Amino acid sequence: MEELDTEIRVGELIDTIEYDYPTFHLSMDCFWCEVVAGHLELKEAEAAKWLTKDQLDSVVWLPADITLIDKIREQM
Template sequence: MKTIRVVAAVICDSVKEKRKIFATARGYGEFKGQWEFPGGKIEEGETPEQALKREIEEELDTKIEVYDLIDTIEYDYPNFHLSMDCFWCETITGKLVLKEAEAAEWLRKDELDSVQWLPADLTLIEKIRRSMSAL
């Protein structure tokens, strides 16, 4: 089975307090309308952190700071294996413009179950929930 290596940004309002996280709904493809953490494929010669900064600038017109690795998710979809490095991030500059996603939300800890997550992203939700502060 083909493996696809990607990175995902768990963008939060504050890396210290983590009161809200940013999620996007896919605007295309088989999983259109399902929710995920923004990011994308790692290109040859890039570190995961470099790939994440590039992808967020391309997808959301925003510069981010990449912090700690939350987890590497290994997930088997029907046609490929996904290996996804997920990092805590904060925005530096930019307005989070949706160039590829069809919708976006800032979700509080008690709202994490209010959207339909992609299967691989869903495996990360409990770990994120444990790290977030209540408002």
């Protein structure tokens, strides 16, 4: 609700990402989610878009996201 004004159902864990950026350490749990109610409205992010499996490489991902994107691709 906080970032998308949408109710979701949290599913299985995709992976936990651990990444050391120059000024901080990121630890991020990533889950499959399903929209339950509401409409997706970006409140915090600068940009977002829906991507098909074939479009995943059309985005310049942040370093911490790259391993996650590979795991998402494998499970799609």
